[in-house]
Amino acid sequence: MKLIARVPVAAGMLTLLLLSATGCTRLRAADQLNKGVAAFKNAKYEDAENYFQNALTIDPTYENARLYLATTYSSQIVPNLNTPENLAVAKKAMDLFHAQLEKDPNNVTALKQIASIERNTGHPDEAKEYEKKVIALAPTEAEAYYTVGVVDWVAAYKNANETLHAENPPMNDKSDGNVKLSKAGCAKLVELNTPLVAEGNQYLQKAVDLNPNYEEAMTYLSLMARRKADLECGNAATIKADLDLADQWAKKSMGARAYNEKKKEEKNSGGVTQ
Numbered sequence: 001m002k003l004i005a006r007v008p009v010a011a012g013m014l015t016l017l018l019l020s021a022t023g024c025t026r027l028r029a030a031d032q033l034n035k036g037v038a039a040f041k042n043a044k045y046e047d048a049e050n051y052f053q054n055a056l057t058i059d060p061t062y063e064n065a066r067l068y069l070a071t072t073y074s075s076q077i078v079p080n081l082n083t084p085e086n087l088a089v090a091k092k093a094m095d096l097f098h099a100q101l102e103k104d105p106n107n108v109t110a111l112k113q114i115a116s117i118e119r120n121t122g123h124p125d126e127a128k129e130y131e132k133k134v135i136a137l138a139p140t141e142a143e144a145y146y147t148v149g150v151v152d153w154v155a156a157y158k159n160a161n162e163t164l165h166a167e168n169p170p171m172n173d174k175s176d177g178n179v180k181l182s183k184a185g186c187a188k189l190v191e192l193n194t195p196l197v198a199e200g201n202q203y204l205q206k207a208v209d210l211n212p213n214y215e216e217a218m219t220y221l222s223l224m225a226r227r228k229a230d231l232e233c234g235n236a237a238t239i240k241a242d243l244d245l246a247d248q249w250a251k252k253s254m255g256a257r258a259y260n261e262k263k264k265e266e267k268n269s270g271g272v273t274q
Contacts, residue, residue: 029059033068040072048072063100067109070096074113079120090121108138115147124151142210145203146217152200153220156227159192177229177239186233197228215256222249 036051049072055065073093078086094117097110104110115130128151134144157173163185164171164178171180181189201224207217225246232238 025059026062029055029062029065032058033062033065036065036068036072040068040075045072045076063103066096066100070100070110071113074117077117077120080122082122087121090117093117106137108134108141111137112144115144119147119151124154127151140210142207142214142217145207145210146214146220149200149204149207149217149220149224152196152203153224153227156193156196156200156224159196160189160227160230163189163192175223175226175229176243177226177232177234179234179236179239181230181233183233186230190231190233193227194231197224197231200224201228213256213259215253215260218249218253218256222246222253225249 032051032055036048036055039045039048039051049069052065052069052072055062056069059065070093073089073096077090077093094114097114097117100107100110101114111130111134115127115134118124118130119127128148131144131147131151134141135148138144160178161173164173164181167182167185171178201221204217204221204224208214208221211217223246225242229239229242229246232242
């Protein structure tokens with residue numbers, strides 16, 4: 001009877017010891033994490049990496065440490081620099097974010113970061129797909145809509161320039177409808193850019209709907225209207241309508257910028273205005 005009575009007592013003590021050990025492990029890992037965050041904020045990325053690695057060594061299940069380490073790597077990526085060193089840093093970040101997605105496929109932070117890395121390493125289509133995954137999970141993320149629109153505009157701008165440069169003689173983009181573009185050149189541009197302009201406008205407009213003072217989105221709506229003017233193939237009336245719309249969005253962007261600057265000043269001054 002005594003032996004039987006001791007079994008649950010011993011099991012209870014073992015449980016307490018395990019919980020204590022687990023708590024101690026997490027506390028030590030959290031200490032390394034906090035030190036890493038401080039180093040990261042001071043742009044001491046090598047120190048931050050070491051601290052986050054230590055946290056993961058202590059507690060391999062510490063997801064925050066994994067995300068912070070991946071973010072530290074991604075913060076060091078130089079956009080559009082295809083050196084082996086830069087791409088190696090990008091791969092380290094990508095591997096960690098993908099590992100996080102394997103555990104949590106709906107992790108919006110990881111999806112956002114992967115989209116950013118894809119964009120910064122020259123993979124805009126992949127970046128756009130990840131931004132759309134962000135939108136599916138977080139439909140009020142204005143920045144994700146904005147980013148899709150920007151990717152579309154960049155592609156449309158590239159198509160326009162390549163088409164203009166292929167003319168005989170080569171032409172430069174004037175962003176005024178490019179009325180001197182040949183019929184064949186315009187037909188090609190219509191095929192290439194119509195879906196990009198349509199999607200880009202849709203996503204940029206949604207960004208403004210979600211954030212009525214999104215000055216950057218308004219700027220790109222202005223730029224996209226000029227890309228749309230290329231697709232009118234010399235039709236003076238529709239080109240004028242597109243260019244007028246471009247000017248309207250440019251003015252709205254300047255107004256939003258002034259509003260945002262005023263709000264920023266009010267915040268910095270404690271909300272007191274004269």
